[in-house]
Amino acid sequence: MKQPDYAAYARFYDYFELAGCEESEELNIFLDELFRMNSIKTVVDFACGTGAQAVGLARSGYKVTAADLSAEMLKIARKKATGLPVKFVTADMRVAELGCHDAAICIFNAIGHLTREECADFFVRARNHLNPQGVFVADILNFKAMSGKAFAQYRRMRREAIIDGLLVQHVRNCTLLKESRQLKIESLTRSQDGKNTPREIRDDWQMQLYDSDEFYTLLKSAGFSEINFFGPVGCEFDSETSDSILAICQK
Numbered sequence: 681m682k683q684p685d686y687a688a689y690a691r692f693y694d695y696f697e698l699a700g701c702e703e704s705e706e707l708n709i710f711l712d713e714l715f716r717m718n719s720i721k722t723v724v725d726f727a728c729g730t731g732a733q734a735v736g737l738a739r740s741g742y743k744v745t746a747a748d749l750s751a752e753m754l755k756i757a758r759k760k761a762t763g764l765p766v767k768f769v770t771a772d773m774r775v776a777e778l779g780c781h782d783a784a785i786c787i788f789n790a791i792g793h794l795t796r797e798e799c800a801d802f803f804v805r806a807r808n809h810l811n812p813q814g815v816f817v818a819d820i821l822n823f824k825a826m827s828g829k830a831f832a833q834y835r836r837m838r839r840e841a842i843i844d845g846l847l848v849q850h851v852r853n854c855t856l857l858k859e860s861r862q863l864k865i866e867s868l869t870r871s872q873d874g875k876n877t878p879r880e881i882r883d884d885w886q887m888q889l890y891d892s893d894e895f896y897t898l899l900k901s902a903g904f905s906e907i908n909f910f911g912p913v914g915c916e917f918d919s920e921t922s923d924s925i926l927a928i929c930q931k
């Protein structure tokens with residue numbers, strides 16, 4: 681599956697994807713409550729990006745192993761985690777061997793970068809990374825909701841920020857490919873340094889989406905025993921209208 685060029689996008693990621701960070705912070709509070717209830721001490725984050733969950737969880741006292749495919753994303757995460765108990769690893773979740781943990785997470789649609797077959801294999805791999813009774817948490821955009829009203833807010837996104845003294849604009853257009861259940865994304869990131877000619881980065885990628893039945897089947901086939909769905913940041917899940925599916929599964 682074609683991915684965004686995270687090497688080029690890493691320096692903009694926090695400004696355009698985690699802007700304000702409220703959602704990440706709310707999710708970290710939800711994960712902390714869930715993990716406390718399940719006596720979780722160690723966590724592996726399979727696609728940590730710039731550390732939105734890994735750093736937050738380490739601050740709450742968990743021992744975190746944080747992996748990502750992109751060295752540039754990890755570089756930013758490492759900086760944020762200075763002094764915290766996080767072990768960073770450059771690893772591909774499709775083949776990673778990171779030892780056993782009390783919990784495993786893969787957040788913010790990172791699973792959408794995998795094909796359906798890769799996702800099915802990854803769920804088995806994630807389960808194998810868990811200690812007995814371990815908890816797996818993964819989220820993905822909900823294809824059913826995206827086929828309805830939820831798509832309107834994703835169709836076109838426009839953000840701008842001052843980054844390292846430069847005005848940077850990020851524009852994104854999304855198309856829903858109903859047959860393949862994929863989201864096609866085209867983006868333009870434009871940075872303006874004074875009166876110089878603006879620098880433009882164009883990118884495009886696709887993400888695999890799932891409805892809750894399909895997601896449930898993949899998780900069940902991987903061997904998870906208890907599978908519960910929540911909506912974004914842990915609110916109640918509605919299979920037709922919740923933008924995303926947050927799956928909480930037990931080994």
Ligand SMILES: C[S@@+](CC[C@H](N)C(=O)[O-])C[C@H]1O[C@@H](n2cnc3c(N)ncnc32)[C@H](O)[C@@H]1O
Binds near residue numbers: 727728771793
């Ligand atoms: C949308 S970001 C999510 C990052 C983070 N979890 C967050 O909430 O901000 C997706 C991340 O998945 C990583 N990624 C994509 N494919 C991967 C793979 N096969 N193995 C490990 N990481 C991968 C990318 O490098 C990127 O950092």
